[in-house]
Each structure stands twice: as structure tokens, then as C-alpha cells.
Amino acid sequence: xxxxxxxxxxxxxxxxxxxxxxxxxxxxxxxxxxxxxxxxxxxxxxxxxxxxxxxxxxxxxxxxxxxxxxxxxxxxxxxxxxxxxxxxxxxxxxxxxxxxxxxxxxxxxxxxxx
Amino acid sequence: xxxxxxxxxxxxxxxxxxxxxxxxxxxxxxxxxxxxxxxxxxxxxxxxxxxxxxxxxxxxxxxxxxxxxxxxxxxxxxxxxxxxxxxxxxxxxxxxxxxxxxxxxxxxxxxx
Numbered sequence: 001x002x003x004x005x006x007x008x009x010x011x012x013x014x015x016x017x018x019x020x021x022x023x024x025x026x027x028x029x030x031x032x033x034x035x036x037x038x039x040x041x042x043x044x045x046x047x048x049x050x051x052x053x054x055x056x057x058x059x060x061x062x063x064x065x066x067x068x069x070x071x072x073x074x075x076x077x078x079x080x081x082x083x084x085x086x087x088x089x090x091x092x093x094x095x096x097x098x099x100x101x102x103x104x105x106x107x108x109x110x111x112x113x114x
Numbered sequence: 115x116x117x118x119x120x121x122x123x124x125x126x127x128x129x130x131x132x133x134x135x136x137x138x139x140x141x142x143x144x145x146x147x148x149x150x151x152x153x154x155x156x157x158x159x160x161x162x163x164x165x166x167x168x169x170x171x172x173x174x175x176x177x178x179x180x181x182x183x184x185x186x187x188x189x190x191x192x193x194x195x196x197x198x199x200x201x202x203x204x205x206x207x208x209x210x211x212x213x214x215x216x217x218x219x220x221x222x223x224x225x226x
Contacts, residue, residue: 032213043118043204043217044157090156094213100145101170102206102215104156 002027004074004091006105014113019063019078021108023091026072032094033074034102035065039087047089050074061085086112117141120205120218128226129195135221137188137205146188147215148180149204157204163188164210195225 007022025033033050048059055067065076074091091105118139127133137146145164149157162170163182177199179191188205202222206215 034214036217041222043120043219044206046214046216049214100147100162100164100208100210100213100215101159102147102157102213103159107154107156 001103002031002093002095003103004033004093004105006089006091006108008108009106010109010111012111012113013081015083016080019076019081019085019110021076021089021091021110023065023074023076023105024072025074025091025093027093027095033065033067034092034094035059035063035074035076036090036092036104037061037087038090038107044090047076081110081112083112083114086110118205118207118216118218120203120221122221123219124222124224126224126226127192127195129197131195132191132193134192135190135203135205135223137190137207137218138186139207139216140186141207141216142185142209143207143216144185144210145208146182147206147208148178148188148190149206149217151202151204151220153201161190192223195223197225200224 005024035047036044048057050067058064063078089108092102121136148160151157160174161180166182181189202220204220205218208215
């Protein structure tokens with residue numbers, strides 16, 4: 001079964017600084033990859049999705065992620081953090097032949113400080 | 115309309131109660147999902163319905179019983195739950211051919 005690993009359960013940045021959240025996947029075949037955000041006591045909101053059409057994927061709220069097959073990575077970035085970006089971020093993978101199942105990483109809590 | 119609506123938002127139930135969680139979407143999605151999320155943990159898949167038929171059951175205990183009455187509705191029937199079943203229950207939907215899942219706000223379930 002495919003899986004994703006998120007390095008760093010907590011990341012803290014200053015407002016205006018670069019945000020980098022790391023995600024690595026385990027697969028020899030590029031899977032479907034996603035980033036979701038979850039604000040406290042809410043459901044998950046899709047930030048972006050990779051489906052092999054382009055290696056650099058732009059999402060909502062100024063986030064983007066780059067798929068690197070050689071590194072089996074799909075890191076999430078945002079050039080300038082805003083206080084409203086503070087939330088839990090999940091990387092997720094969907095197997096190409098495994099139905100519509102999403103498997104989530106353990107999550108990264110992003111804190112944005114003044 | 116890109117919403118998945120879940121009711122109720124909060125539910126407290128005793129271990130002998132029977133209750134149901136409801137989920138509704140009007141995006142024409144033919145795949146619908148139930149996930150369970152414990153505090154500080156990622157969501158874990160419970161069930162997948164595809165074209166109103168159960169396609170994936172992740173070995174969920176029988177005290178959780180899903181139902182898909184039509185393409186817009188998904189229910190989760192609860193009976194004889196345990197305190198450890200307390201969690202946020204998330205419903206999601208997607209096109210069958212597109213794995214981009216839209217999530218509801220969840221039902222916060224507390225079993226006492």
C-alpha cells in the first residue's frame with residue numbers, strides 16, 4: 001500500500017516568511033497526490049492536487065507544490081506566510097489502482113508568528 | 115455548489131443509544147466516503163460508496179453501519195458504540211474518475 005511521510009509535525013514561521021512543508025511518498029509509480037488544510041474544529045479543504053499533467057501545481061491561497069519524481073517528494077510552499085495560514089496541513093495519496101481511497105500523512109501543524 | 119453538508123455538527127450519545135449521521139452533496143458526485151478522525155491524528159478511511167454501492171469497508175466494526183439511499187445522501191448508523199469511538203466523523207464526496215475529494219465540516223461525536 002502506498003503511503004506518505006510528512007517530515008516535521010510542527011513548523012513555525014514568521015509572518016511574511018517562506019512556508020515549506022515536506023511530503024514524501026512511497027511508490028514506484030507516480031500516484032495521485034494532494035495537500036489538504038484543516039482549521040480547528042473544521043473539515044478538510046483541498047489546497048491542490050497533482051495528477052501528472054504538470055510538475056508544479058498551483059493551489060488556492062497562494063500555495064503551490066512541486067512534484068519531484070527523483071526525490072519522491074511533493075513539498076508544499078508559499079512565498080509569504082500570513083497569520084491566517086496557521087492550521088494543520090495534510091499530504092495525501094491515492095493509489096492509481098486502489099479505488100478512490102485517500103491515505104493521509106500524519107500532518108504538520110503550521111504556526112505563524114508576528 | 116461545492117458543499118458537503120453534514121448533520122448534526124455535534125452529537126453526544128450513550129453506549130446503548132442508536133443514532134445516525136447524515137451527509138448530503140449536490141455536486142453530482144458518484145463516490146462518497148466516511149472518514150474517522152481522532153484528535154491530533156489524520157483522517158482514517160472507514161467506507162467508500164461508488165454509484166451507491168459499498169466498494170470499500172476498511173474492516174470497520176459492525177456497530178457502524180453505512181447506508182447510501184441515493185446518489186446525494188450518505189448515512190452512518192451508530193449502535194452500541196464505545197467511548198473510544200468518540201471522534202470527528204467526516205464525510206466526503208468526489209467524482210468517480212477524479213479523486214479530488216470535497217469534505218464536509220464533520221460531526222463531533224462523543225460517546226458517554
